[in-house]
Amino acid sequence: MSVLRQILARPLAVFGLLIVLLTVIFALFAPWLTPYEPDAQMFDGLTIEGAPLPPSAKFWLGTDLLGRDLFSRLVYGAQTSLIIGIVANGAAVTIGAFVGITAGFFRGWIGAILMRFTDLMMAFPALLLAIVLAAIFKPSLWIVALVIAMVNWVQVARVIYSQAVSLSERDFITAERSLGAGSWRILYHHILPHMVPTLLVWSTLGIATTVLLEATLSYLGVGVQPPIPSWGNIIFENQTYFTSAPWLVFVPGAAIVMLALGFNLVGDALRDILDPTLKGKN
């Protein structure tokens, strides 16, 4: 595992890996890590006036507007956010890469149709599209992930397409053809490896935007349905209390930022480690 060893040699990458691992542990072991049920509304979770409680020894991160323990909701919310982030974004990157490569490398009329369709999707407001899709299907965690993937693949396709076009014009591709290499060989050995950095960046950066899109959808009532917690819907449920109980927005917000940062740091490190053209330079 020389890749893992190289990651461990980079302090920033280790930091990123720790964040990601921590989130995964939260998600997997949520029932054992949380002091309360995530949807338990507690009588002593609110002040006499009915306002949320600030962080204390009893409620580590305070309570939300319904008197539920924020820490427990946050830990359970990691499940939702991770699933959405990884599944939805993974699907978006896969679809985008597939469309981009088909259109950019194989071209032809199928490629032309695919790219015109992509342009059409880009022109369409993403949020509106997501709302329409989410309204057609009954919202569940997996449907939300699917909807987000259907919206987010477009940018990936565009970027991968232009990269595939410019790569296939490069001299070394002509050189491969002159050796007798077939299209699939060229695609697998000579085009795809060059797209690894782009795909890694999208796979990591995209997680942040995906989590945010999920939050937006939840806010509009077509995302993950309450009482299931997700980092996004925690923020939006509580935003009216922002001035009196800012932790209710800041803490889950920080969680989203940290998770995105973690994936980005790991992604950056992977990109450098997997790039042989940097060999001998650092």
Add this chain to the structure above:
Amino acid sequence: MQQKSQPILDVQGVSISVKTDEGLKQVVNQFTYHVNAGETLCIAGESGSGKSITSLATMGLLPKSSAIVTAGKAILDGEDLLQMPEKRLEHVRGNDIAMIFQEPMTSLNPVMTIGDQLREVLRFHKDMDGRAADARSLEMLEAVRMSEAKKRLEQYPHELSGGMRQRVMIAMSLLCSPKVLIADEPTTALDVTIQAQMLSLMKELQREFNTGLILITHDMGVVAEMADRVLVVNRGEMVEEGEVNSIFATPTQPYTQELLADLPKLGAMSGTTKELAVPEADRQAAKAQPLLQVKDLTVRFDIIGGVLRRPVKRVHAVEKVSFDLRAGETLSLVGESGCGKSTTGRALLNLVKWQGDIQLGGRSTRDLFAQDELAARRQIQMIFQDPYASLNPRMSVGDLVGEPLVIHQIGTAQERKDRVADLFKRVGLSPDQLDRYPHEFSGGQRQRICIARALALNPQIIVADESVSALDVTVQAQVLDLLQELQEEMGLSYIFISHDMAVVEQVSHRVAVMYMGQIVEIGSREAIFENPAHDYTKALLEAVPIPDPQIKRERTLLSGGEIPSPVHGLDYQPQYVDLKHITAEHFAAV
């Protein structure tokens, strides 16, 4: 005639370091030189010699984030350019000291007309009003012998050819009559005939304006042509400085001697014949039955445009080209950019769509490629111009050289490994380096890797497309030697595509001169170089700079023509040239 005594620009002990991950690395060590009014100083050296970065430093154009001047002065009119504040530098640049860059397209602003760009300089430096600036711009364009100068003022850079753009650059640099003009490889990106025009133009203008010219070049032919004094630099060190005649006649330093010895000289092969690289007994047979026969090869590309994505124009890249290639022979295709020589090479490998007939060993390659593409590719291989661009940067060189064997499923993994190691040794590289990546090699080594890769399948024919053009002369000489050795040893045939007449003379058995997609003259090396029949061949030969300062060419090419474009309308009917028999194997369109 001119006063040459007073140095205008005096560079004293300039050292420059660049920032790397490991800290500062010195790339220029104590360069000291000067240039007088009306004098030409050539700074000659190969890539990485520090010749360009010094001049950028004197112009105050060093990228501050990556390079710093660690010592030295550059005195212009009693002021040190290296200590000057940016505001004052802005005034001096363009006014007292100007620069011409290598790539005229990227040095001009693509969204401004030529006139606007010229006027802007005058407005900034001379505070001229519109009409005066107009007049001055026009005057300068005429001074650089621009055809239809008035019309050019309203045109954009993309409407002009490379040669015309470089004329604009020269006009712009001379607008304010600078005392010093620095030209960094001003003709390297241009075709030879255009290069000849530019060099004579620069010479003429220098005389007119009494400018001190610093010409930075890698081409010793250009040095001999232009220089009064020469400074030879190598790896950031000054090697030798002196008057041009003495540098060429009696170079004292080994590096200068090597540089001059490795220089391909036109006419060096005069009076010699080159025998085919096959056993003597087979020579007649080889002549009688050519390995490759090309007949009426035509390649045209449609330019798609408009809303309907229909063809609007057509590039007539290659028009009815016919030639033979014999076993063990090197046939060179020479010509300037856009003449169709590279496209011809690509058609031979079926990399572009073509019409006509190509017979390889008596079989039509059209059938061969259709029935058994791999078998066809085993017989004919290609080496490209830019070795770095033609190697996948993400694969180790061992995998790259072994790849043709994998594609063609030759041998077991171990056998392939041994073969790659053999190939590496054969091209003069160590098999220890198999696990490295292309960026870890130098330009010459990379081209050796490309050669090894082309040899992996034991082809009979190798198409070498400008394969040594991107290399420094000393490296170029080594790669050419390797190609010749391989030919003698293995009886290889080469299609050698090049624009460099001196190199072509050195390697060819026969030469075909291409112009506007057609062969205008074809014959043995002796015939083409010693008895050229077509005017274009003569012009090509005359345009080559002669690396001997004693021989000053007659300059008739001042305004000169441009190379015509091969792009025509859809209904264009090409005019075919008629090749006439001159002597035994020498044909020309006369």
